[in-house]
Amino acid sequence: MRHYGGMAARYLKQQRKRTILTIVGIVLSVALISALGTMGQTLKDNLILNTEYESGSFYFGYEKPTSELYETLSQHLLVDRLGIYRTGEETSLANSLSVQVDAVDPEGFKLLPIHLHEGRLPSAANELAVEQWILDRLPGNPKLGDSVSLNGPEDQPIEYRIVGLLNNEKKSQVEGVSRAYTFGNPADIAIDAKTILFLTLKPGVNISAQIKEFAKLNESLFTNDNLLTLMGESGDNRTNTALALIFGTLIGLVVLSTVAVIYNAFHIAVLERIRQFGLLRTLGASPGQIRNLVFREATVLSAIGVPLGLFIGWYGLEFALWLMTQAGLKIMMMETFRLTFHWWIIAGSFAIGFVAVYLAAWLPARKASSVSPVEAAKGAGSIVRESYRRLRLPSPLGLAGIEGRMAANNIRRNRTKFRITTFSIVISITLFIVFHYFTQQTLNMTTTTNENDRIAFQYSRMVQPDKNGMRPPISEWVPAEWMTQVAAMPGVYGVYSSYxxxxxxxxxxxxxxxxxxxxxxxxxxxxxxxxxxxxxxxxxxxxxxxxxxxxxxxxxxxxxxxxxxxxxxxxxxxxxxxxxxxxxxxxxxxxxxxxxxxxxxxxxxxxxxxxxxxxxxxxxxxxxxxxxxxxxxxxxxxxxxxxxxxxxxxxxxxxxxxxxxxxxxxxxxVPTGFDVAMADGADPEPVRLKLQEIVRTNPGSRLVDIAENQKETRNFNVQMKIFVYVFLFVIGVIGSLNIINTIQTNLLLRRREIGLLQAVGMTMGQIRRMATAEGLWFGVIGSVWGILLGFGLCYFLYKQISNFQGIPFEFPWGASLIACGTALLVGLFSVQGPLRKMEKANLLERLREEA
Amino acid sequence: MNVITVDGLSKTYDQGTTQVNALKDVSFNINQGEFVAVVGASGSGKSTLLHMLGGLDKPSGGYVHIDGEDLYALKEKERAVFRRRKIGFIFQAYNLIPVLNVEENIHLPLLLDHRQPDKAYINDLIHTLGLHERRRHLPSELSGGQQQRVAIGRALAYRPAIVLADEPTGNLDSANGREVIELLKLAVRQYHQTVIVITHDMNIASEADRVLHLQDGKLLNDTQSLGRDL
Known part of the structure; x- marks a missing residue:
């Protein structure tokens, strides 16, 4: 050892157990913050992707543009992408159906929610992409790659080659107007009242601020609100503020819990050694040198704990996802369900981990450096005066006999330790309650799910009277056996009559x-x-x-x-x-x-x-x-x-x-139709063929085929649910580990004291009851405060969420009870391990241990 | 030559509503190379005096000059550095750093001053203390006598002007206690250091050059040791 600072490493090495406990605390916190960050960011990425899919990826557009506006925008420094859409001619088909051919330029195809099912998008003016369902109703019954003649401007027919099939849209099928797109060349497409422009701005541009400027160019500006809201760029500042407050609260809570856990672990480790710091003072160590020693320890601990925490945070999440997949939650789209890696989360967690450790070290370091050398020199025993507080109210633990009374005294004896232990438990419970509330609300807002999610096909029939004005009775329009047959097909979740x-x-x-x-x-x-x-x-x-x-x-x-x-x-x-x-x-x-x-x-x-x-x-x-x-x-x-x-x-x-x-x-x-719901991941093709067969052979039939969209919506909803449950699972596990670590640290650091109690005649059974009562009581106190704090924060979040959608405030009592019950059980069980170890250890050795 | 000058030293502690005068107007001088014993009943102010001499606690009144320096005119940090360089402490409970081995415990005051130990001197010291075979051992692997010898080594490592020992033999059997006192006397002879020992043991007091007798916080008498007189 060539420098007094080497003592820090010596301490850590010699006091292996304490060091490990402290590192476990740091690892858990950093894992928590990086896992939550990753989950949160992945959730947001997923939501944005879904919104881009549903509403398009443009930020805003102009409904009534002029060619001057187009010129201005195409040369505008801030504009990244500019897409053109122009409404075209409609061609009437049999059965009061029709197809409308609109022109879209290449950027427009990227910015609008146009989803190709098969083939490719048009790249020439005589190419066409149509919705699948209309294909066999087009004149000449063409296939992909065939040509079709449809109305062009001024009733001139245009011969298009079908190069792509689009996903079926429910709206177009219900209305009977299929969407079809041809290629619009930006160089010669007309910019007039039939045209709509869509655009995005360059990365880094403050969108919400610029929208006001762009609105001055043309008053027909409209915004893609769903997307902008998610990006935190809504034109409505209240929305942005509410979003910032919601995420600020959640991030703040996680950071606070990180700091609390690390502080807890570190504070106890330093407090227990404070006498040794006092001794160094008698040898002439300056307060600065003592602080330096504590900070050196902090550096070593964080250098080990923080990277390990990042590693465990990431792979822990992967593992949790894997477990949930194994548990039967595997769904078709699982391969697209990937965690998104973000450097800022890793770097942020890294920084928060280090800052938290230094912050946690700072107070104990100050305490250690200001400790009176006289007290240290006076001899053995803790020199931190424990502020024994007589309980004003008798603790309910007193009812549990001498062990309960001892436990009550132990809990309240050292206020600092009591506060940090309780705080640690409270924050774990609060975290669970608040995140449960938030995720459920997010789920409700983003995925308004009901049984309609599963409905892939809607069949209906309206039989028109024949030449003689005759038609069969309504009860014969949709025979019951059709429904029975479809219901029996593989992959069908349910068939429901419609009237x-x-x-x-x-x-x-x-x-x-x-x-x-x-x-x-x-x-x-x-x-x-x-x-x-x-x-x-x-x-x-x-x-x-x-x-x-x-x-x-x-x-x-x-x-x-x-x-x-x-x-x-x-x-x-x-x-x-x-x-x-x-x-x-x-x-x-x-x-x-x-x-x-x-x-x-x-x-x-x-x-x-x-x-x-x-x-x-x-x-x-x-x-x-x-x-x-x-x-x-x-x-x-x-x-x-x-x-x-x-x-x-x-x-x-x-x-x-x-x-x-x-x-x-x-x-x-009696039914005039029926809806067919598909099971998750089932292949809708056989059902589609069966229904198409019914449509072909029975006049007056109408089929709305939304199997494609239904599958995507359903997958998104299921994914969101999985996200939410993995999220809560991770919080639950980390919260529990945090409680275990806190209570065990508290107990392990009192080995000598417990040895003393044994020496004066307390049996191991009594000690076990005492420690169990302590663990339980910490659980009870933590639960009460956790629910109070959780309630307050949930209400605050509710107030913010109300800015997006009015919802009745429902406190997650179920989640709270789960959190509290878990905290109690964890409190109860986490004292058992250290006690068993103590039971096996030699009493004299424990008595000899340096306090 | 005076190495310690104590003038009108007093210390009052507040204990709730009452005040305890631990030291009352104590004055004396100690010369370099003296071996001084401080005796007195429990609560007479011995330890308080030692803490004042070592700059561990602030007096309520009076002065302590060590090597011509007014100890309590120094700032906290300066006093820590002064203590590190000029004062060696030996405690009844040894107070070694449990994670450092014998040699490192002895080096510690030098390391705190960012100085590398004088190897020849430290070797000599370790030999003199009879610890050469134990230099790599941790305190927990040593007997009480050996631990106290390490504490003496640590106190002498910086060749301080004065060594303050608070009941250094209190935890030792008579043979080990005897050995410790011999080592302290050796320090006076060999390194010409000033040693002040607090003790209850009149045998030890009898070996000192001077005996300061405290009673109720006052210096009752300051006598040349019996051993010397005889």
Whole structure:
């Protein structure tokens, strides 16, 4: 040893256990921060990719550009890519279908959400890409590579060669207008009212600031809000601020927990040795030299712990993903599910790790350097005066006998140690609760999932009368065996009947049952009801009455908030299932999810079946058998109406109220079509062929084929879910390890003291009970504070998230209970290991150990 | 030649609402090369005096001059450096650094001063202390007597002006205690150092050149040792 600083390395080497415990603390924290950073960034990357896929990758565009504007933009220094889209001619086809050929230039193809299924995109003016579904309805029934003649400008036919097939779009199929694109040469494409320009700006440009400047060029500017919001570049500053606050809070929480864990590990290690630092002072070490020694230790520890933490953070995540894949979560798109490596996360975690260690070393170093040499010289024993605090209130631990009382005293004896241990547990629990809340909300906002996600095909039939005005009865349009046959095909998740019409009737809702927030926050208004016989003020709330077959009802069970959606229960007359949560526009232009009414299971609901005739109102009372959180099919929430789901028995009774109005041709109670849901990862091709066969052989058939999109949406949703669960899993594991490390460090550093207790006659059993009580109590205190802090932070995040979408605040009680239960169990079990070790170790040796 | 001058030294501790006068107006001089014993009952102020002489604690009043330097006129850091260079400490509980071996413990004051040890002198010292076969051992591998010898070596490593020993034989059996005192006397003879020993043991006091007797924080008498008188 040639320098006094060499002592730092000696300490670390000789005190191997303490060193390892401290390094474990650093490794865990750095692993946490780098894993969370990677997960968060991957989540964001994924969301951006998905949004670019759905809404295009352009930042903004102009709906009514001029050729001058195009010139300006194409020479603009800040513009990176500029794409052109021009609406073209429509060609009518058989069965009231049509195809519209629009021109897009090469940059436009990159910027717009145009997705090629097969072949390539057009690169010449006589080339065409069309949606798959329209291919066999085009004149001449062409194939990929064949030619087709379609309308051109001024009704001049143009011969196109089909070079590409596009993914089917639901909207175009429902409307019956297929999208088709040809190549638009930027040099000669006309820039006029039919043209739309799309653009992105060069990397590094402040987009949100520049949008205002670009809007001055032409007032028809529109923005790709979904993408810009995710990029933190929304034109709405409130959104950007809210995003910054949300991510600031999350990052702050993670950084805080990192610093806390490292501080905890380091602080205890230094405190326990403080007497030795005092001795060095008697030998003439200056306070600076003592600080230097502590900082040297910090350097060595972080040099080992930080890179190891980065390594474990990355590979731990990979391992967690691998485990989840093995656990059966493997999905088709798993190969695209990759963690994205970002240098800034690694560098940031590295820096935070080091800074945290130095910060954690700074206070103990100051303490060590200011320790009184007199106290150190006085002899053995800890020279850190433990601030024994008499408990004002008797601790509940006192009930557990002498061991409990000892535990209560131990916990409160050293305030600093108590605070850092508790803080460490609190932060672990808070982290879990807050991240659980945040990820669930993100999931809800980005993936409004219901059973519609699985629907790949929608078949419907409307048989037109023949020359003689005859047509078969509606009950024969869609034979039940078609549905049975399709349902039996491999990969089919479910087949659900669809009906030609829904009933829209007002429900007579007593005013006290209407959520007052509706009047407070939205512009929705309800007419007063004049039909109420019990003289209570009531309003007419428009309601959508939807008939569900048994298969749909079985799926609805997943969404039950209270009561039941069981088909058998609904087979009884006048039983309905209610969805009273709606998603209206608020006065502040945002959308919110709010309950419209406050019905409970068992309540009676009155439907006004003939609203047009107020003289002789026909009122029909139904009973709420169940309440759902959201709609299991179609849009998850209605904007303004109650949704009432009924079985066939109730539906028939409702129709019978006014047979003139609800005649069978308009309101059939038999299926006029069906939806086919595919299982995740299943091949839709056989089902497609089967349905196409039905369409071909049965006039009046219409098939909406969205299998491609459905698969992508579903994969995205499943991926998001996996992300969220891996995320929470990682936080849970790291949080638990953190608690284990904290409690074990606390205990291991008291070996001598526990030896002393044994020496004065405490049995190992009593010591075990004492330590167990300590572990449990730390868990209890940590849980209480963790929930309080978690609640506060969740509420804060909720307030920020409300800037994007109004949602009711729901504290994640389930997650909180899981977190607290885990903390208690971890607290309980983590004391057992060190105790077992102590049991085996020699008592005298422990007594001789340097305090 | 005076190496230590203590003038009107007093120290008062606050203990809750009461004040304890650990030292009251103590004054004396010590010459270079003297072997001085400080005796007195428990609580008489012996350790407090030693801490004041070593610059470990600040007096409430009075002065301590060592080698002509007013110890408490120095700043904290200067006093640490002064202590490192001019004062050697020996404690009853040895207080060795457990992670350093014998040789390194002895070197430590020099290393703190960023100086490389004078090998010949340290070797001589280690031989004199009878530790040459144990120079690579850790304190935990040594007997109490050996540990105290290492502490003496550490105190002498910098050839300080004075060596302060607080009950250096308190934890040792009589043979080892005897040996320690002989070594301290040797330091006085061989290296012409000033040694001040706090002790309860009148046999040790009897071997000193001078005995300072403290009682209730006051210097009761300052006598030439009996051994010397006889």
């Amino acid at each position: 030609y019409n829904h009933l829209v009737v007002p429900a007579v809702v007593p005013n006290e049952k209407i959520n007052p927030d509706i009047a407070g926050q939205t512009s929705l208004q309800f007419n007063p009801s004049e039909t109420e016989r019990r003289h209570r003020p009531a309003s007419e709330v428009q309601s959508l009455v939807i008939l569900y077959d048994d298969n749909r009802l079985k799926e609805a069970v997943k969404y039950v908030q209270s009561g039941t959606a069981d088909p058998e229960a609904l087979a009884a007359e006048d039983q309905v299932v209610l969805i009273q949560t709606i998603k209206p526009h608020l006065r502040n232009d945002k959308k919110a999810i709010l309950p419209l009414t406050r019905y409970k299971v068992g309540d009676k609901l009155t439907l006004h079946m003939n609203p047009d005739d107020s003289n002789a109102p026909k009122l029909h009372e139904v009973t709420v058998a169940g309440i759902l959180t959201q709609s299991p099919f179609d849009a998850t929430y209605h904007e303004s109406m109650l949704t009432i789901i009924v079985g066939k028995a109730t539906y028939d009774k409702l129709l019978a109220d006014d047979p003139e109005k609800y005649f069978p041709e308009l309101y059939p109670n």
